[in-house]
Amino acid sequence: MGLRRATILLIGLTLAVLLVGLYAASRCIILGRFVTLEEDIARQNVERGVNALHSRLSQLTLMAIDWANWDDAYAFMNEPDKAFIASNLPPETFRNQGLNVIAFFDPDGLLVWGRFLEPGNDAPVEIPEPLLETFRSGVARLFKATDRTPRQGVMMLPQGPLLAAMHPVVKSDGSGTPRGVLLMGALLGEAETARLADITRLDLSIQALQAPVPPGVAAADFEGKPSGEPVVLQTAGESSLTGHALVRDVFGEPALVVSVTMPRDIYRRGVDMMQYNLVTIFLAGFGFSVVVILFLERRVISRVGLIERQSGTIGTRREAGKRVALSGSDELARLSDSINDMLDRLEKTQEALEISEGKYRSLFLNTATAMLLVNTETSLIELVNAEFERLSGYGRRNVEHRKSWKDFTLEEDAKTIENFFRNRAASDGQIPGTIDCRFIGRGGDIRFVSLTVAMIKGTDSCIVSMIDLTDRKRAEEALAEFNRTLELLVAERTGALAEKAHELEEANQRLQELDRLKSAFLSSVSHELRTPLTSIRGFAKLILKDLSRMTGMGQGLKGKYARIDDNLQIIIKESDRLTMLLNDFLDLSKIESGKMEWRDARLPVSDLIVRGVGAVRSLFDEKPGICLALDVPDGLPDLFVDPDRMLQVLINLLSNAAKFTDKGLVRVSAALEADGLRLTVSDEGVGVPKADLVTIFGKFRQSTQGDILENKPKGTGLGLAICRNIIQHYGGRIWAESEVGRGSSFHVRLPREALAPKGEKKAARSEDGTA
Structure with a gap:
C-alpha cells in the first residue's frame, strides 16, 4: 500500500473512530444529563401530585378537628338531639364542604349518627351496612378508649377511595374523656382528581392499586426503593414519561398509585443538541483532513517519492558516485543528506570488507590445519586450503564446487555427520561443535579425524577444520589391547585367589570342628574332675573335724596339729578354687554350645x-x-x-x-x-x-x-x-x-x-x- 493511500485511509479511519467515540460519549454524558434532568422533573411533578392529595387530607383533618373539639358536639355524643343535627348537619354541609361521609361513633364503636352522600345525589342517606361495618372496624383498629391523636388517610371502599379524617370528640378546650370518634370523608373520584390536576397544572391521575390499572405497576415495584426516591418511572418511547408514586391507606397498606405524565421535550432537545454537535464536528474534521492531506501531498509524499526514485536509480545502476539531490531545510532534506552520508560510509565499508576478506581468505588458505568451507544445503565443498590438499591427495580445482564432503567419508558415517550439520544449524551453534569420523583419502587409505564445525550466521555455509587423530587412535587401540590382556591376567589371579579362599574356608570349618571338640573335651574333663575334687574336699573337712575333737592331746602334739590344720585349710581353699575354675569352664562351654x-x-x-x-x-x-x-x-x-x-x-x-x-x-x-x-x-x-x-x-x-x-x-x-x-x-x-x-x-x-x-x-x- 502506498504512502498516499495509507495516509487517506488512516485519516478516514481516525475521523470515523473519532465520530463514533464522540457519539458514544455524547449519548452517555450529554444525553444522559438531559435524561437525568427529565427524570428529576418527573419525580418533582409526582411529588407535587402526592402533596396535593395530602393537602386535601390536611383540609379534611382541620375540619374534623374543628368539629370534634367542640362543646356542642361533645354534648351531642352524650345526648343526641335533632336540633344539633338540623342546625349543623344539613345536606348543605356535605355539598359546601365537599364531604361524602360524616359519622359519629361512641367509644364502643357504635354509630351515634351518620350520613353518606352518594356521588350525583343531592341529599345524604343513612350509611349502608357494608360501609358502616368498614368504618366501625377501622375506628376500632385505629383508636383506643383514651386515644386523642387524630388519624387521616385513604380508606378503600366499594364506591372508590375515600379520603378520611378522624378525630376523638372532646371539649372545646381539649379536656374531658373522649366520648367517641368523628369521621369525615370525601370520595376520591374523577371530579376530585380533576380538581387536584387543575390546582397542580399536571396531567394527574389517581387509581387504585390493582392490575392492570395502571399497566405494569404493582406494589412490588415500590419495594426496596430508597426513602428519598419512592417514584417509579416509565417511558413510552420518545413521546412521554410517566411517574408513579405509591400512596398507602390509613392502615399502612398499599392503596393508590398517583401517576403524572409529561411529554419528553427535554429528551428530544438533548437528542437534537447531540446531532448538531456531531454534524459540526464531522464538518470540522472533514475540512481538517482535506487540509492535512493537501499539506502531506505537497510537503511529504511527493518529496518522499522523489527520494525513492533517486535511491532506486543508484541501487539499480550501481553508480557509486551518484547521490540523492533534494532541496529544502526540513527533515526530508536532512534525510537526503543522511542518505548521502550513509552511501559514503557504505563505500568505505565495502573497501574495508574487501581488505578483511582478503586477510581471512589468506589465513584460511595458509593455516596448518586442514580446513574447508561447506554449503550445508547442497553438501558441496566451496573452498579448501593447502593442508586439506595434502591430507586428501586432491588439488583444489578437483575439489571446490565439484565434490561433496560425502565423497571423503564412509557411508555409515555420512548420515551421522549430516544430522550433526543439521542440528548445528537449527541450534544456532549451541550444540558442541566437534565430532569424530573416518576420512578417505585419494589412495583409499582411511584416517581418523576430528571435525570442528563453526556455522556462519545468516548463511547456509559452515567452516570445518580437520585434525588428524590416526596416530592417537592407534595408540588407544594398543592401550585397549593391553587392557584386555591385563583383564585376562587379573581374571586368572582372581581364580587362584578364589581357590585359596575355598581352602581357607575348609580350614576354618576344620578349626570350628576342633573348637567344638575342645569344648566337648573341656566339658567332659570338667565333669570328670569335679567328682574327685568333691571327694578330696569332703575328706579334708572330715579330717579337720576329727582333729578338732582331739582337744585333750599332749602339749607336744599341738604344734603338729596346727601344721596339719593349716595344710587342710589350704587343701579345702584350693579345692574350692579348682571347683570354681571347673564351674567357669562348664558355664562357658554350655553357653557357647547353646546348651545353657x-x-x-x-x-x-x-x-x-x-x-x-x-x-x-x-x-x-x-x-x-x-x-x-x-x-x-x-x-x-x-x-x-x-x-x-x-x-x-x-x-x-x-x-x-x-x-x-x-x-x-x-x-x-x-x-x-x-x-x-x-x-x-x-x-x-x-x-x-x-x-x-x-x-x-x-x-x-x-x-x-x-x-x-x-x-x-x-x-x-x-x-x-x-x-x-x-x-x-x-x-x-x-x-x-x-x-x-x-x-x-x-x-x-x-x-x-x-x-x-x-x-x-x-x-x-x-x-x-x-x-
Missing part, C-alpha cells in the same frame, strides 16, 4: 544388687580400706532375666573390683536410660591399660600391665568372657572404661526387651528364644 538353660523370671534391680553385694561381702570385709556404696534410685523397672546368671555377672564385676582395689570407693549404680537399663560397677583401684579394655573380655585374658598384678589373687581369665556371653544373650552390651592408677568402671546396658512391663508375667525362655 535360661530360667527367666521377674527380678527387681534392688534385689539383684543386694544379693550380689551380700555374696562378696567377705571379700570387702578383708580390706577395711575399701568403702562400698550403692546408688539405686526408686522406681526402676524390674528385669526379666535368669536371676542366677545375672547374679553371676554382678558377682564377677564386684569380685574384680575387690581384688584390684586396696583402698578407696567401690560404687554400684543403676539408672534408666532412653534405650534401656544401665548397671555400673566402678572402683578406685589400679585401673586397666587402654590396650586391654577390649581384650579382657576374651577367654583366658587378663590385664598385662607390668607388675600391676603382683601378689594379687589370680583368676581363670574366664569371668569377664562369661559375663559378656550372658549380657549378649539378652541383646545387651558390656564394656569397660579405665585410667591406669585412677580406677575402672564396668558398664552393663540391658535393652528394653530385657525389662519386665508392669503387671505382666512372662514365661521363661530357652536358649533358642522360644517360650
Whole structure:
C-alpha cells in the first residue's frame, strides 16, 4: 500500500473512530444529563401530585378537628338531639364542604349518627351496612378508649377511595374523656382528581392499586426503593414519561398509585443538541483532513517519492558516485543528506570488507590445519586450503564446487555427520561443535579425524577444520589391547585367589570342628574332675573335724596339729578354687554350645544388687580400706532375666573390683536410660591399660600391665568372657572404661526387651528364644 493511500485511509479511519467515540460519549454524558434532568422533573411533578392529595387530607383533618373539639358536639355524643343535627348537619354541609361521609361513633364503636352522600345525589342517606361495618372496624383498629391523636388517610371502599379524617370528640378546650370518634370523608373520584390536576397544572391521575390499572405497576415495584426516591418511572418511547408514586391507606397498606405524565421535550432537545454537535464536528474534521492531506501531498509524499526514485536509480545502476539531490531545510532534506552520508560510509565499508576478506581468505588458505568451507544445503565443498590438499591427495580445482564432503567419508558415517550439520544449524551453534569420523583419502587409505564445525550466521555455509587423530587412535587401540590382556591376567589371579579362599574356608570349618571338640573335651574333663575334687574336699573337712575333737592331746602334739590344720585349710581353699575354675569352664562351654538353660523370671534391680553385694561381702570385709556404696534410685523397672546368671555377672564385676582395689570407693549404680537399663560397677583401684579394655573380655585374658598384678589373687581369665556371653544373650552390651592408677568402671546396658512391663508375667525362655 502506498504512502498516499495509507495516509487517506488512516485519516478516514481516525475521523470515523473519532465520530463514533464522540457519539458514544455524547449519548452517555450529554444525553444522559438531559435524561437525568427529565427524570428529576418527573419525580418533582409526582411529588407535587402526592402533596396535593395530602393537602386535601390536611383540609379534611382541620375540619374534623374543628368539629370534634367542640362543646356542642361533645354534648351531642352524650345526648343526641335533632336540633344539633338540623342546625349543623344539613345536606348543605356535605355539598359546601365537599364531604361524602360524616359519622359519629361512641367509644364502643357504635354509630351515634351518620350520613353518606352518594356521588350525583343531592341529599345524604343513612350509611349502608357494608360501609358502616368498614368504618366501625377501622375506628376500632385505629383508636383506643383514651386515644386523642387524630388519624387521616385513604380508606378503600366499594364506591372508590375515600379520603378520611378522624378525630376523638372532646371539649372545646381539649379536656374531658373522649366520648367517641368523628369521621369525615370525601370520595376520591374523577371530579376530585380533576380538581387536584387543575390546582397542580399536571396531567394527574389517581387509581387504585390493582392490575392492570395502571399497566405494569404493582406494589412490588415500590419495594426496596430508597426513602428519598419512592417514584417509579416509565417511558413510552420518545413521546412521554410517566411517574408513579405509591400512596398507602390509613392502615399502612398499599392503596393508590398517583401517576403524572409529561411529554419528553427535554429528551428530544438533548437528542437534537447531540446531532448538531456531531454534524459540526464531522464538518470540522472533514475540512481538517482535506487540509492535512493537501499539506502531506505537497510537503511529504511527493518529496518522499522523489527520494525513492533517486535511491532506486543508484541501487539499480550501481553508480557509486551518484547521490540523492533534494532541496529544502526540513527533515526530508536532512534525510537526503543522511542518505548521502550513509552511501559514503557504505563505500568505505565495502573497501574495508574487501581488505578483511582478503586477510581471512589468506589465513584460511595458509593455516596448518586442514580446513574447508561447506554449503550445508547442497553438501558441496566451496573452498579448501593447502593442508586439506595434502591430507586428501586432491588439488583444489578437483575439489571446490565439484565434490561433496560425502565423497571423503564412509557411508555409515555420512548420515551421522549430516544430522550433526543439521542440528548445528537449527541450534544456532549451541550444540558442541566437534565430532569424530573416518576420512578417505585419494589412495583409499582411511584416517581418523576430528571435525570442528563453526556455522556462519545468516548463511547456509559452515567452516570445518580437520585434525588428524590416526596416530592417537592407534595408540588407544594398543592401550585397549593391553587392557584386555591385563583383564585376562587379573581374571586368572582372581581364580587362584578364589581357590585359596575355598581352602581357607575348609580350614576354618576344620578349626570350628576342633573348637567344638575342645569344648566337648573341656566339658567332659570338667565333669570328670569335679567328682574327685568333691571327694578330696569332703575328706579334708572330715579330717579337720576329727582333729578338732582331739582337744585333750599332749602339749607336744599341738604344734603338729596346727601344721596339719593349716595344710587342710589350704587343701579345702584350693579345692574350692579348682571347683570354681571347673564351674567357669562348664558355664562357658554350655553357653557357647547353646546348651545353657535360661530360667527367666521377674527380678527387681534392688534385689539383684543386694544379693550380689551380700555374696562378696567377705571379700570387702578383708580390706577395711575399701568403702562400698550403692546408688539405686526408686522406681526402676524390674528385669526379666535368669536371676542366677545375672547374679553371676554382678558377682564377677564386684569380685574384680575387690581384688584390684586396696583402698578407696567401690560404687554400684543403676539408672534408666532412653534405650534401656544401665548397671555400673566402678572402683578406685589400679585401673586397666587402654590396650586391654577390649581384650579382657576374651577367654583366658587378663590385664598385662607390668607388675600391676603382683601378689594379687589370680583368676581363670574366664569371668569377664562369661559375663559378656550372658549380657549378649539378652541383646545387651558390656564394656569397660579405665585410667591406669585412677580406677575402672564396668558398664552393663540391658535393652528394653530385657525389662519386665508392669503387671505382666512372662514365661521363661530357652536358649533358642522360644517360650
